[in-house]
Amino acid sequence: MYQIEGLTKTYTQGKRTVHALQDVDLTIADGELVAIQGPTGGGKSTLLQMLGGLDRPTSGRVRLAGDDLAAMDDARLTRARADRIGFVFQHFNLIPTLTAQENVETALVPAGTPADERARRAQAALAQVGLAERAGHLPGELSGGQQQRVAIARALVKEPAVLLADEPTGNLDEATRDDIVGLLEGLWTQRGLTVVMVTHDSVVARRAQRRLRIAGGRVSEV
Amino acid sequence: MFITYLRRELRHRRKQTAVVAAGLAVAIALVMVVSSVAAGVRDAQASVLESVYGVGTDVTVTQTAEPGADGGGPGRFDFGAQDGESSDDGATRELSQSQLGLARGTASFDAAALDTVAGVDHVTDAAATLTLESTSFSGEMPDPSQATDPGQAPTAGTGTADGADGGPDGAGGSSFQVDRFTVTGVDPAADAVGPLTTVEVADGRGLEAADSDAQVAVLDAQYAAQADLAVGDTVTVGDADLEVVGTVTSSSGEGVATSADVYVPLAVAQALADLDGQVTDVYVAVDSASNVDAVAAAVETALPDATVSTQSDLAGDVTGSLSTASSLVQKLGTALSVVVLLAAFGLAVLFTVSGVNRRTRELGTLKAIGWPRRRVVGQIAGESAVQGLLGGVAGIVLGGVAVLAINLAGITLSGSSGGGFTFGGPGAGGAPGGTDAAAQGAAAGPGGGGGPFGGAAEAAQQAVDVVLHAPVTPWVVAAAVGLALLGGLVAGVVGGSRAARLRPAEALRSLA
Numbered sequence: 116m117y118q119i120e121g122l123t124k125t126y127t128q129g130k131r132t133v134h135a136l137q138d139v140d141l142t143i144a145d146g147e148l149v150a151i152q153g154p155t156g157g158g159k160s161t162l163l164q165m166l167g168g169l170d171r172p173t174s175g176r177v178r179l180a181g182d183d184l185a186a187m188d189d190a191r192l193t194r195a196r197a198d199r200i201g202f203v204f205q206h207f208n209l210i211p212t213l214t215a216q217e218n219v220e221t222a223l224v225p226a227g228t229p230a231d232e233r234a235r236r237a238q239a240a241l242a243q244v245g246l247a248e249r250a251g252h253l254p255g256e257l258s259g260g261q262q263q264r265v266a267i268a269r270a271l272v273k274e275p276a277v278l279l280a281d282e283p284t285g286n287l288d289e290a291t292r293d294d295i296v297g298l299l300e301g302l303w304t305q306r307g308l309t310v311v312m313v314t315h316d317s318v319v320a321r322r323a324q325r326r327l328r329i330a331g332g333r334v335s336e337v
Numbered sequence: 338m339f340i341t342y343l344r345r346e347l348r349h350r351r352k353q354t355a356v357v358a359a360g361l362a363v364a365i366a367l368v369m370v371v372s373s374v375a376a377g378v379r380d381a382q383a384s385v386l387e388s389v390y391g392v393g394t395d396v397t398v399t400q401t402a403e404p405g406a407d408g409g410g411p412g413r414f415d416f417g418a419q420d421g422e423s424s425d426d427g428a429t430r431e432l433s434q435s436q437l438g439l440a441r442g443t444a445s446f447d448a449a450a451l452d453t454v455a456g457v458d459h460v461t462d463a464a465a466t467l468t469l470e471s472t473s474f475s476g477e478m479p480d481p482s483q484a485t486d487p488g489q490a491p492t493a494g495t496g497t498a499d500g501a502d503g504g505p506d507g508a509g510g511s512s513f514q515v516d517r518f519t520v521t522g523v524d525p526a527a528d529a530v531g532p533l534t535t536v537e538v539a540d541g542r543g544l545e546a547a548d549s550d551a552q553v554a555v556l557d558a559q560y561a562a563q564a565d566l567a568v569g570d571t572v573t574v575g576d577a578d579l580e581v582v583g584t585v586t587s588s589s590g591e592g593v594a595t596s597a598d599v600y601v602p603l604a605v606a607q608a609l610a611d612l613d614g615q616v617t618d619v620y621v622a623v624d625s626a627s628n629v630d631a632v633a634a635a636v637e638t639a640l641p642d643a644t645v646s647t648q649s650d651l652a653g654d655v656t657g658s659l660s661t662a663s664s665l666v667q668k669l670g671t672a673l674s675v676v677v678l679l680a681a682f683g684l685a686v687l688f689t690v691s692g693v694n695r696r697t698r699e700l701g702t703l704k705a706i707g708w709p710r711r712r713v714v715g716q717i718a719g720e721s722a723v724q725g726l727l728g729g730v731a732g733i734v735l736g737g738v739a740v741l742a743i744n745l746a747g748i749t750l751s752g753s754s755g756g757g758f759t760f761g762g763p764g765a766g767g768a769p770g771g772t773d774a775a776a777q778g779a780a781a782g783p784g785g786g787g788g789p790f791g792g793a794a795e796a797a798q799q800a801v802d803v804v805l806h807a808p809v810t811p812w813v814v815a816a817a818v819g820l821a822l823l824g825g826l827v828a829g830v831v832g833g834s835r836a837a838r839l840r841p842a843e844a845l846r847s848l849a
Contacts, residue, residue, distance in 0.1 A: 169705055170842035190709070197707020204845065208702040212345035217338070224338050225707040233338075269706065 116277060116309040117143040117166060122175035124161055124332075135161040137332035139175070148303050148310045150323030152337070157330045159313040160281055166311055167200050167279045168192045180276065197225035201270030205282035207262040209254040215241060215265045216250040222269045240268035244298060260291035264298065271302060278303075280312040284319055296322055343719050353692065357685045358728040361824050364674070364681035365732025365817045366739055369809065371670035372816065373740045377807035381750050383648075384803045394530055395629045398454060398619040398636055399644045400444045414474045423480055432513070433475035437520065437575035437610045440470040445615035450640055454619050457635045459628040464527035465616035467606045468597065469520040471574055476513020518560060520574055521597035522606025522616075525549055531620040532596045533585075541568035541583030548602050554579040558586045560598035572599060575609035681728075682824045689721050689832035697839065704841040714837045718829030725825020729818045736817065740807050748805040 122139040125132055135158045143149055153159050164170040165177050168184045177184045179199065184192060196202075201222075209218045219237035228236070241250050244264040254262050263283060270278055283299065284292040296319050303310045314320050326337035347354045414434050421432035439445055451465040523533055525544035533543070539558045554572050561567065561584045571578040579601060587595045607613050623632045629647050637645045693700065700713055 164842045167705070169845070170840065193704070193707055193709050196705060202705050204702070206698070208698060208705075208845070210342070210699055210702075212349045213342065217341060220338060221703065221708075222706050224712070225709060230338070273707075 116145045116147070116180060117141065118176070118178040119143075119165075120176045120178075122162075122165060122177060123173045124158075124165065124170070125173050134332045136165070136172070139332070139334050141327075141334055143309060143311065146303075146307045146309055148300070148324040149312065149327060150320035150325070151311065151313045151327045151329055151334075152315070152317070152320050153329040158332045159329050162329060162334070163279050163281050163311065163313050166277070167202060168196050193225070197222075198273065199276045201273065201275040201278045203263070203266050203270050203278065203280040203283045205285040207254070207259070207266045207286075209262055209265055209269075211254055214251050214253055215246060215257065215261075215268075218254070218265055219269045219272050222273050226273065236272055237268070240272040241265070243271070243302075244268045258291075259287050260294055263287065263291075263295050267295070267298060267302070271306070271308075274306075275308075277309045277311065280310065282313055282315065284314065284316060292316070292319065339716065339719065342716060343723060346720055347723060350692065353688050354724055354727070357688050357724045357828070358731055360681040360684040361725055361728025361821050362731035362735055364678040364824070365729055365821050366736035367677050368674045368820060369732065369736030369813055369817050370739045370743070370807070371674045372813045373736075373807035373809050374670065374743065374805070376810065376813070377743075377805045378750070380808070381803040381805060394534075394620045395623040395626070395648060396621040396633050396636065397646050398450065398621065398640060399617065399646070400446045400642060401442070401644055416478075421478075424477065428480055429477040430480045431475075431477055433473065435471065435473035435573055435575060437469055437471045439610070439612075439617065440468055440519065443468060443617050445612050445617050446640075446643065448614050448616045450643065451616065451619055453639050454621055454636055457632055457639065459624045459632050460621055461624050462527075462530040462622040464524055464531040464620050465603065466524075466531060466618045466620070467522035467603055467610070467612060467615065468617045469522065469606060469610050470517060471520050471599070472515060472517040473573065474513060474515055476511065478511045478513065518564070518598035519596075520599045520601060520606060522601055522603040524603045530622045533600065535588050536585035536595050537588050539584045539586045541581070543583055543585065544600060544602060548582075550604050551602060552577060552579050552605060553582045553602070555583045555585055555600040556581055557595045557598050557600075558584040574599060574601060577605075577609055579605070678820065678824075682827055685721065685724065685728075685824050685828035686831045689717065689828040690835055692720075693717060693832045693836050696836075698845065700836050701839055701841045701843070701845045704839065705845060710837045714829075714833035717833040717836050718826060721829030721832060722822060722825040725821045725823070725828070726818070728824065729821025732821060733814055733817050737809060740809050743805065743807050750803050750805050 119139055119141040122136050122141075123134075124136040125134050127133070139162065151159050151162065161170070165172055165184075166179075168177075168179075168187070172185050175185065179195065182195070184195065187195065209215075210221065213221070216234065216237045219240050220233045223233045223236060238247065238250060241247050244267055246261060246264050246268065249257060249261060249265075254265070257265065263286075267283075278299075280299065284295050287295060299310060299312070300322065302308065312319070312323065320326050320337075328335050328337050414436070416432050416434070421430040423430050445467065448465055451463055454460060455463040521532060523531060523544065525548045526546040528534065536543070541555075544553070544555055554574065556564075556566055556572065561581070564572070566572055566581055568581055568583060570581045572581055573579075585595055585600070601609075603616070607615060621632065621636070623629050633645045633647050636643065700717075703713055704710070
């Protein structure tokens with residue numbers, strides 16, 4: 116799914132230059148469930164942003180199914196994110212003024228999906244994560260675990276090829292964490308998704324098919 | 338989704354939405370009020386001008402008296418020792434004398450100017466008038482032959498006498514009055530333009546084409562009432578007694594005086610004032626508003642000594658509270674509107690940018706899941722535009738209520754026009770042309786402070802009172818909505834461009 120070659124990302128913080136990623140070479144196969152671990156500031160989230168086309172590398176290539184995300188213009192990169200990549204964030208990042216169903220529907224807006232089809236698919240996605248009956252609730256009316264389920268439904272409703280999860284259980288208690296990880300595992304199995312998950316939690320990481328460690332901007336297999 | 342998201346956001350931020358909309362509403366209401374009042378003042382000015390210059394007059398041609406030249410106004414009243422009739426007791430003599438001449442500050446010019454003006458391209462009608470002032474003296478003066486010292490004989494117009502005895506009061510005093518009124522000679526056949534276009538016959542008849550040489554007069558109804566004259570009576574103009582054939586009122590409004598007290602055929606006025614072939618004003622109608630300036634320029638070229646004024650020039654000559662209102666609206670009102678509008682726009686921008694900053698994670702997330710930049714910007718701009726529209730609607734309601742209150746208050750503005758035209762009533766003419774009627778009326782004529790001149794009060798009535806009606810036109814409403822929308826869009830563009838600059842990774846990182 117991904118072929119990464121010579122990926123480098125540096126940025127400045129004040130007068131300091133930070134080498135978040137240094138000459139990373141990595142291949143992630145289709146359908147893999149990969150966990151990325153490492154110390155804070157080691158480059159985990161930066162790598163995930165490069166994989167998701169949220170940021171551009173300083174140098175190197177990030178090929179997604181053969182297309183170099185680093186070489187795409189903004190419009191194509193936006194299109195790639197809209198069609199092929201699903202995101203799940205540590206803080207859920209739901210729109211507070213929209214209901215669970217409407218939040219899920221936001222992922223179908225860029226594709227121009229008609230309203231009725233959007234609603235139907237959003238309801239189906241919510242049913243898949245076990246929240247069909249909470250479709251009309253605002254995020255503030257849902258628990259953390261439920262909010263993350265909504266976020267997962269939003270990521271998957273467009274049927275992406277890749278799911279990128281940045282600390283998906285970082286804000287959850289253990290029981291909820293296990294639920295969410297179980298949900299992700301189930302969806303990965305059912306859909307044959309490629310899942311790349313950044314986590315601090317070794318319990319979560321151990322459930323991945325493959326584990327990577329990133330420190331000082333360099334990636335290594337665990 | 339756009340509408341749902343927009344509605345939810347605005348409802349979620351009710352306070353911010355209300356503040357932005359209220360700010361815009363106040364600004365829009367102020368713009369509406371200023372625009373409406375300005376239009377009302379313009380209409381009032383047009384009313385004043387019409388009442389003075391007539392409907393349809395686009396250009397007027399006059400000639401100002403040269404300094405030092407005979408600029409009109411009453412001359413001296415000279416009486417010989419044997420003039421008048423002696424009273425029964427021989428102490429006083431009853432004297433009367435009437436003068437008819439140009440009003441002070443005006444000058445006459447050759448009536449051939451009318452043909453010159455009529456020959457200019459785009460002139461559809463032209464009419465000439467001769468504006469005169471009649472001043473009459475009547476009263477009792479001590480008989481000079483009875484004075485103990487002939488050198489102490491009173492001079493005409495002083496209003497006092499130093500004779501030790503004699504006079505109406507038996508102590509050498511005098512009792513007399515100076516009566517004055519304006520006389521306009523008009524061509525009875527030219528009714529398309531000129532002062533008679535804004536009068537309506539109140540009694541009797543108006544001047545007709547057959548009256549061109551007739552010894553007839555038409556009176557302003559207010560003047561007729563003050564002078565106790567009616568149809569069938571005679572009015573003395575100069576040395577002639579003219580038959581009053583009708584009275585007229587102004588079509589500008591009830592109680593509004595017309596531009597002159599007495600209207601006579603032009604030829605009669607010229608003969609009585611010994612100004613054959615002379616006129617003081619030429620009224621010109623032009624075929625199109627766009628040609629007015631060109632016609633004015635052509636007339637100035639053709640008549641280099643003349644003063645040529647367009648309606649817009651004349652509007653500047655309107656004085657009185659109308660002038661004050663106009664100045665207030667144009668200067669203070671406009672400045673205030675601009676300041677409040679800018680403040681409202683600034684407020685809208687500030688709140689929108691602040692809202693975008695608070696929603697950095699939200700907007701970054703939308704970008705991350707594939708919302709294109711234009712969609713995100715459109716969402717922010719849409720929210721701002723709706724806030725603007727809400728403000729616009731509230732502003733229209735607020736402004737409408739304010740304008741309604743102004744109209745219901747029935748504010749009366751008083752206006753008069755100068756610029757070399759004299760149109761004052763009885764008692765007018767003391768000051769040079771270009772002063773307002775009240776000032777003219779207040780100025781005493783010869784005779785100082787003696788007799789019952791009846792000047793100021795009557796002259797004040799010659800100023801045109803107009804009730805301010807501030808219209809709310811579709812243009813004003815459209816402009817209000819447009820401004821509100823503009824305010825919203827300016828805020829939306831500023832806020833949206835800030836949102837557009839957000840890179841999704843930065844947006845997510847900043848709050849992660």
